[in-house]
Structures are given as structure tokens and as C-alpha cells.
Amino acid sequence: MEVRPILSAMLRNKTAPLLIAAQVALTLAIICNALYIIRDRLSTAARPTGADETNLFEIRFYPHRPIADIRGMQIRDLEALRAIPGVRSVAWVNQIPLGQSSWNIGGLTTEPGKRDSNIQATYYFSGGSLIDTFGLRLIEGRDFQSSEVVESDPRKERAEPQVMIITRALAELLFPGAASVVGKSFYLGGSDDAKPVRIVGVVERLQSPSAPAGARAELSMIAPITYLDGYTRYAVRAEPGQRERVMAEAEKALLALSNDRVLLGKGGFDELRARRYSGERIMAGLLIAVTGFLLLITASGIVGIASLWVNQRRKQIGVRRALGGRRVDILRYFVTENAIITTAGVLVGLSLALALNHVLVGAIELPRLPLIYLGLGALVMWLLGLLAVSGPAWRAAQVSPAIATRSV
Amino acid sequence: MFRYYLSLGFRSLRRNPVLTALMVLTLSVGVAASITTLTILHAMSGNPLPHKNEQLLVPLLDNLPADNGNDDGEPPEQLTFMDAMKLWEQKAASRQTPLYGLSPAIDSGRADLPPFFTEGVAIGRDFFAMFEAPFLYGDAWSAEEDARAAKVAVISRSLADRLFDSGSNPVGKTVRISDNDFSIVGVLDSWNPVPKVYRLIGSERFDTSEDVFVPIRTAVALEFDRNGSMDCSSEPPAPGFQGYLQSECNWVQYWAELDAASSRSRYADYLLAYVNEQKALGRFVRPPNNRLYNVGEWLDSRGVVDDDTRTSTWLSFAFLLVCLVNTVGLLLAKFSARPGEIGVRRALGATRADVFRQYLTEAAVIGVVGALIGLVLTWSALAYIRSLDASLALVTRLDGTMLVTAVAVSIAASLLAGLLPTWRACQVVPALQLKSQ
Numbered sequence: 001m002e003v004r005p006i007l008s009a010m011l012r013n014k015t016a017p018l019l020i021a022a023q024v025a026l027t028l029a030i031i032c033n034a035l036y037i038i039r040d041r042l043s044t045a046a047r048p049t050g051a052d053e054t055n056l057f058e059i060r061f062y063p064h065r066p067i068a069d070i071r072g073m074q075i076r077d078l079e080a081l082r083a084i085p086g087v088r089s090v091a092w093v094n095q096i097p098l099g100q101s102s103w104n105i106g107g108l109t110t111e112p113g114k115r116d117s118n119i120q121a122t123y124y125f126s127g128g129s130l131i132d133t134f135g136l137r138l139i140e141g142r143d144f145q146s147s148e149v150v151e152s153d154p155r156k157e158r159a160e161p162q163v164m165i166i167t168r169a170l171a172e173l174l175f176p177g178a179a180s181v182v183g184k185s186f187y188l189g190g191s192d193d194a195k196p197v198r199i200v201g202v203v204e205r206l207q208s209p210s211a212p213a214g215a216r217a218e219l220s221m222i223a224p225i226t227y228l229d230g231y232t233r234y235a236v237r238a239e240p241g242q243r244e245r246v247m248a249e250a251e252k253a254l255l256a257l258s259n260d261r262v263l264l265g266k267g268g269f270d271e272l273r274a275r276r277y278s279g280e281r282i283m284a285g286l287l288i289a290v291t292g293f294l295l296l297i298t299a300s301g302i303v304g305i306a307s308l309w310v311n312q313r314r315k316q317i318g319v320r321r322a323l324g325g326r327r328v329d330i331l332r333y334f335v336t337e338n339a340i341i342t343t344a345g346v347l348v349g350l351s352l353a354l355a356l357n358h359v360l361v362g363a364i365e366l367p368r369l370p371l372i373y374l375g376l377g378a379l380v381m382w383l384l385g386l387l388a389v390s391g392p393a394w395r396a397a398q399v400s401p402a403i404a405t406r407s408v
Numbered sequence: 409m410f411r412y413y414l415s416l417g418f419r420s421l422r423r424n425p426v427l428t429a430l431m432v433l434t435l436s437v438g439v440a441a442s443i444t445t446l447t448i449l450h451a452m453s454g455n456p457l458p459h460k461n462e463q464l465l466v467p468l469l470d471n472l473p474a475d476n477g478n479d480d481g482e483p484p485e486q487l488t489f490m491d492a493m494k495l496w497e498q499k500a501a502s503r504q505t506p507l508y509g510l511s512p513a514i515d516s517g518r519a520d521l522p523p524f525f526t527e528g529v530a531i532g533r534d535f536f537a538m539f540e541a542p543f544l545y546g547d548a549w550s551a552e553e554d555a556r557a558a559k560v561a562v563i564s565r566s567l568a569d570r571l572f573d574s575g576s577n578p579v580g581k582t583v584r585i586s587d588n589d590f591s592i593v594g595v596l597d598s599w600n601p602v603p604k605v606y607r608l609i610g611s612e613r614f615d616t617s618e619d620v621f622v623p624i625r626t627a628v629a630l631e632f633d634r635n636g637s638m639d640c641s642s643e644p645p646a647p648g649f650q651g652y653l654q655s656e657c658n659w660v661q662y663w664a665e666l667d668a669a670s671s672r673s674r675y676a677d678y679l680l681a682y683v684n685e686q687k688a689l690g691r692f693v694r695p696p697n698n699r700l701y702n703v704g705e706w707l708d709s710r711g712v713v714d715d716d717t718r719t720s721t722w723l724s725f726a727f728l729l730v731c732l733v734n735t736v737g738l739l740l741a742k743f744s745a746r747p748g749e750i751g752v753r754r755a756l757g758a759t760r761a762d763v764f765r766q767y768l769t770e771a772a773v774i775g776v777v778g779a780l781i782g783l784v785l786t787w788s789a790l791a792y793i794r795s796l797d798a799s800l801a802l803v804t805r806l807d808g809t810m811l812v813t814a815v816a817v818s819i820a821a822s823l824l825a826g827l828l829p830t831w832r833a834c835q836v837v838p839a840l841q842l843k844s845q
Contacts, residue, residue: 019740030730064515153647158643298730301737308744
């Protein structure tokens with residue numbers, strides 16, 4: 001390999017190689033971290049809620065004048081919704097995954113009177129079956145029986161549920177290592193009058209409405225409560241492929257039943273997901289754009305400088321060709337030269353990437369960069385360098401040996 | 409001479425068009441990325457009431473039970489209704505207001521405008537003066553109307569335009585709010601403090617202002633439901649709305665305005681005295697743990713600027729740095745292609761300083777062109793972000809400061825990038841160049 005002549009040529013003209021190396025280093029440092037943040041955000045935004053998202057939608061109403069018979073209204077609404085062809089299951093729900101506004105209960109504990117528990121879970125409740133309507137996967141125990149449903153009127157006394165269904169994530173947090181939790185009890189808080197709640201079932205997954213990043217998103221519990229509030233939110237699960245039509249008919253049917261209320265909104269999980277994760281998506285989009293432009297700009301920088309070198313050395317290239325150098329030797333010269341510069345840049349860039357990650361970990365809640373991203377980034381930079389220099393190097397190889405005989 | 413250099417610079421843009429286009433593009437993309445993120449950061453970290461920063465205060469009181477789990481040592485972020493009303497009645501500051509969010513139903517009675525819900529707040533009359541809400545018509549309600557829970561309301565200009573003929577003065581007319589007739593006493597002109605400092609809890613930080621403002625006693629008497637967050641450390645003593653009024657649940661926000669910043673410690677003393685007085689009645693079982701925030705401190709403590717915004721600003725400036733290095737390389741390539749021209753100029757009597765000025769001017773011209781394209785790109789990027797997330801509409805506006813900053817950043821970047829190539833151009837030895845030609 002002709003490394004020594006390349007090195008000595010570079011040492012005589014240090015500025016341009018240093019600039020390219022610096023650019024490679026900075027680009028590598030940024031794209032390693034950017035790729036990691038992009039992956040982090042996109043995987044957060046893609047987590048499943050545990051519900052049958054493609055066929056489920058919600059429809060929400062709020063009364064603009066007080067409603068006297070809320071129980072009757074809920075019964076009539078549910079009947080009207082079930083009568084729509086293509087409806088598989090319907091339930092009144094207090095909240096919906098990714099819906100963002102949520103009921104939470106903190107201080108959950110398995111020991112009565114323990115006041116310093118920091119386990120918090122989101123609190124779903126419905127008079128119907130969320131397992132059927134959301135399409136949850138029951139992994140242990142059973143769904144509620146109709147005798148277990150309690151009625152609660154927020155304007156009067158608050159009714160307490162006796163039984164609950166919880167998610168696997170919550171079960172593991174409340175009873176670490178337990179093989180089975182059905183039949184076990186826990187308490188909603190540590191006050192002396194807190195009554196035990198018995199677990200009758202465990203579902204594989206049910207995300208909370210706020211769906212925070214990390215494992216907290218799946219700490220949920222479901223109670224069998226018919227809640228008599230003027231605010232109504234129905235979850236409707238349609239037969240496959242019929243969601244759009246059912247959604248339009250549901251709105252019409254419910255508005256025809258009463259004019260004391262206003263439609264607040266309706267929509268499927270595609271909309272809920274887009275709204276919940278708009279921040280994550282903007283961030284990922286911005287970083288993808290930055291990464292793309294960075295690679296483009298670095299490549300253009302390499303092309304620019306390499307073309308300049310080829311132009312400056314036309315005569316030397318011609319002399320070398322005239323002295324018996326083959327085209328592939330010229331090609332190899334420029335590719336090797338570029339590889340040396342890129343490698344130097346990559347080496348500096350790896351430490352820069354770690355330093356930038358260190359700053360980001362300190363400034364924001366970002367986990368430390370896994371080493372695989374450094375390897376990936378380095379590989380991308382080498383490929384980019386090779387790709388960028390191939391054009392100018394090929395043009396250099398085309399320089400005719402006859403040029404050596406011409407005086408400039 | 410400068411104008412001549414300038415025209416030379418513009419003419420030189422056409423030379424090496426590919427190289428020049430790359431440079432301009434590099435610079436403009438770098439400027440666009442950094443100005444886009446900076447615009448958002450600048451708007452998010454703004455203080456809408458800088459001249460009242462020291463006077464407007466948020467008091468927090470610690471009414472948590474003695475053995476509270478999950479304890480971070482901070483008091484709840486809002487007050488109980490009881491405490492907010494007692495502080496309001498005692499009028500220890502020159503102005504004060506409690507506040508809670510509403511989502512009132514508006515029924516115009518018109519067939520073409522069915523009932524709809526909007527955003528509102530229940531407040532005291534001082535609110536308008538404290539946060540400098542601009543009145544288009546009418547004025548705030550009186551203290552007497554506050555006291556007797558009169559059905560009066562101040563509405564926004566956009567709600568007035570929706571309900572009545574636009575341009576007419578609706579003061580004195582009636583509007584039906586959540587099944588009750590309210591008399592309109594004032595209309596607020598478009599007014600969007602960014603961030604919405606007076607309601608950082610239970611509302612979007614960068615949302616527009618509410619449509620309906622009603623006296624808090626009226627809202628409570630009519631049992632207008634709260635639209636916002638509530639934290640209960642114990643069960644309310646009674647069910648329903650009345651229970652919340654007597655409970656230790658924290659759901660009311662509170663603001664006080666002092667005459668001069670020096671009396672802040674006196675207000676803190678007053679709060680301590682209030683807590684001790686309540687302790688005697690069996691409340692506030694924990695050691696006194698009050699907080700008092702001014703506007704800037706409150707914005708900081710609520711974390712108005714999120715981590716993502718900060719990260720993207722950092723990253724986009726790192727991006728600009730790469731663009732800068734790239735421009736240095738490209739300028740070097742461009743300038744070093746014409747040593748002959750420099751040699752001739754130097755031989756004809758131009759000093760090194762002249763050459764330096766000429767080439768730096770040429771670099772600045774690239775900066776100017778880059779700034780123009782960069783601004784177009786910035787404007788499109790902001791429009792794109794707005795289309796993705798409508799709640800960011802108020803923070804994605806390009807204002808005069810940012811326009812100037814964009815041009816300044818671009819020219820500064822191009823001058824910085826031009827320094828090394830220009831210095832190298834000055835090193836050209838005229839004799840060598842002339843000889844080789």
C-alpha cells in the first residue's frame with residue numbers, strides 16, 4: 001500500500017484534510033446521538049396500547065344543560081349503539097388509552113395502613129366489559145360478573161368496587177415474583193378505612209391515557225362501576241372494516257336521542273395516537289431532517305475538496321500514468337487518501353459523540369448511548385466517504401497520460 | 409471601494425456555480441435549522457410580564473397530611489378552595505385573585521349556531537389589571553359584583569364576534585353560559601400572553617386565552633365544574649361539588665400583586681402567620697413549608713421549556729457548526745482556484761489588506777444570499793411544525809428580532825468561514841503567479 005507518499009503529501013498541505021476530518025468528526029458525533037433519539041422517540045410512539053386499535057373508536061358528549069335521568073340516558077345510548085349493524089361491543093368508559101386525560105390513584109399497597117407506597121396506577125372503570133370492548137387479552141382469571149358491578153353517583157355517596165382486573169405490569173409491581181395474583185387483594189391508599197380490593201383477572205397489556213415513556217405506561221386497573229355523570233364517553237368496537245361507517249351512524253343515532261348535549265369529539269386510535277405523540281414525531285422528524293442534511297452536506301464537502309485536489313494534481317496524475325501507473329492505482333490513491341482522513345475523523349468523532357451524549361444525559365433525561373450506535377455511525381461515515389470520493393477519484397483515473405507531455 | 413467589492417462578490421457567485429450553490433445551500437440549511445429551533449426556544453422561554461416580574465407572586469401552602477407517601481418535600485402546586493378564598497378576602501396584597509378553569513357551554517339561542525363548549529376561567533376582578541388584559545369594550549366587574557356573586561361576564565373578542573354582529577359593542581347584552589343568563593360587562597381584545605403564565609396548570613402552556621371570564625363566587629354558586637387538575641390527599645368530607653369546596657383537595661390557583669418588590673418578605677410573613685393561625689384550628693399538620701414564586705421563578709419551576717426543545721436547539725447549533733466547517737472547505741476550494749487573479753491585483757499595487765477586504769466581502773455576499781434562502785426555509789419549517797401540532801401556533805411565529813438574528817447569524821457564519829480562505833488568499837506571492845503565467 002502506498003500509505004507513506006499519501007501521508008507525506010497530506011502533511012505538506014494540512015488545512016483541507018483537517019477540515020474534512022473535523023467535518024466527519026462533528027457529523028459522526030451528531031448523527032450517533034440523533035439516531036439514538038430518533039429510535040427512542042419512534043419506538044415510544046409505536047408501543048401498542050393493548051386494545052384492538054384498528055376497530056375501536058370513541059365518541060364523547062357533554063350536556064349543555066343538566067340532565068335529570070343520567071342512568072336512563074346511558075341505557076338508551078348503549079341500546080341505540082348496539083342496534084347499529086356492524087357493532088361488536090359497546091361500553092361506557094371513563095377514559096381511553098392515549099386519550100391523555102386520566103384518573104389516577106396513588107399509594108397502592110398490599111399492606112393495610114402502609115402510607116408511603118409510591119405505586120400509582122391509572123383507574124379505568126365501566127359498567128360494561130372492557131375486555132370485550134377494548135379487545136384486551138386476559139392472561140389469568142376472568143372478566144367481571146354482572147353482580148359485581150356497583151353504581152356510583154358522584155353527586156351522592158361514592159361507591160367502592162370490591163373487585164378489579166389489573167395489568168400484568170401492575171401485578172408484577174404489587175406482587176413481585178408471584179406466579180398467580182388472582183384472588184389476592186390490595187388497597188387503594190394507606191388510610192385506615194381503605195377497604196381491600198380483590199383481583200379477579202389479569203390482562204396482558206392496557207396502556208394509560210397519558211402513556212408516559214417507559215414502563216409506567218402500563219400500570220392500569222379496571223373496576224366494574226356504572227358511573228352516573230353527565231359527561232359521557234362511549235367506546236365502540238366495530239366488526240373488521242366497518243369502523244368508519246359505524247362511527248358516522250353512531251354520531252347520528254346518539255344526537256337523535258337527545259339535544260341537551262354537545263358532541264365533544266369522536267375518533268379512532270390513529271387520531272388519538274397522532275395527537276398523543278405529536279411531540280415525539282416532530283422531534284424525530286426534525287432530527288431525521290438534520291441527519292439527512294448533515295450527511296448530504298458532509299458528502300458535498302468531501303466531493304468539493306476531492307475535486308479540487310484532482311484539479312490541482314492533474315499534471316502529477318498524468319506523469320504517474322505516463323510512468324506506468326494504471327488507472328486502478330490512481331483510483332486507489334484517492335480512495336486510500338480519503339479513507340485515512342475519514343478514519344482520523346471517525347476516531348475523533350467517536351469521542352466527540354460520547355462527550356455530546358454526556359452533555360445530553362446531563363441536560364435532558366436521555367439514557368446513555370449504546371455502543372452499537374457508535375459502530376453504526378462510524379460505518380455510515382466510512383461508506384459516505386467512499387461514496388463521496390468515488391466520483392472525483394474516477395474522474396482522476398480518466399486523466400490521460402498525454403497530459404504529462406503538455407506544458408501548462 | 410466597498411461597493412465595488414460588493415458587486416465583485418455578487419458577480420463571483422456565478423463563477424463555479426456548483427461550488428457556490430453548495431455553499432449557499434449549506435449555509436442556508438444551517439441557518440434555517442438553528443433559527444427555527446431558536447425561534448421556538450425564544451418564544452417558549454419568554455416572560456410575558458417582565459415589568460411585573462417581581463410584583464406578581466404565586467403562593468403555595470403545604471396542607472398535605474403528616475405521613476404523606478411519595479414525598480418530595482414540595483407543597484401541592486395549587487391551593488384548596490378554602491385557603492384561596494380566605495387569602496382573597498383578607499386582601500393582604502394590593503391586588504389578588506383566585507383562579508380555576510371552566511369549560512362553559514355557550515347557548516346563543518340561534519338556530520344557525522348550536523350550543524358549544526369553550527374555555528373559561530373563574531376569577532376575581534383584579535385578574536384583568538394584574539395580567540394587563542386589554543379591554544376592547546367595557547371594563548372589569550366591580551368588587552361589589554364579586555362579593556354578591558353577580559351573573560356578569562367578560563368575554564373574548566372572538567367569542568363576541570361569534571355571538572353578535574362583529575364590530576358592535578355587546579356590553580349590556582346577555583349571553584347564556586351553562587344554562588344561566590349572564591350580563592356582559594366587558595370584551596377583551598385579542599390577548600395571548602406566551603407562555604400563558606397565569607394558568608400554567610391544567611391548561612396548555614402555549615394555548616390562546618380563554619373566551620369566558622366570570623366571578624369565582626358566581627361560578628361556585630352555580631356549581632360550574634372545574635376544568636383542570638385536582639390533587640386530593642384525603643377524601644372530601646361530602647360527595648359532589650360542595651364536598652370539594654370544603655375539602656383538602658388542591659384545585660384553585662392563586663396570584664397576588666405587591667406594590668413594591670421589597671414587601672415580598674412581608675407577604676411571606678403574612679402567609680406564615682396565616683398558616684400558623686390555621687394550625688391552631690387543626691389544619692396544616694406539617695411544619696410550615698410555604699413557597700412564594702415570582703413570575704420568572706414560577707415559569708422556571710413549572711418547566712415551561714421542555715427537554716426536547718432544548719435538545720433540538722443544541723443539536724441544530726452543532727449542525728450549524730458542521731455547515732460552517734463545510735463552508736470553510738468549499739470557500740478554500742473556490743478561492744484557491746484563482747491565485748493568478750490575486751497575483752495580478754497585488755502586482756498592480758493592491759495591498760494584502762485590500763485583498764483581505766475584497767475576499768471577505770465576497771464571503772459576506774454568500775452569507776447574505778444564504779440568509780435570504782435560510783429565512784424562506786425557516787418560514788416553511790415553522791409552518792410545517794404548526795401544521796403538525798396546532799398547540800405550537802403561538803410559539804412558531806417569526807418576529808423582527810428573529811429576522812435580524814437570522815441575517816446576523818448567517819453573515820457572521822460566512823465571515824467566520826471566510827477568514828481562513830481569505831487569509832490563505834492573502835499569502836499569494838505575486839511574483840510566483842506572474843512567472844508561471
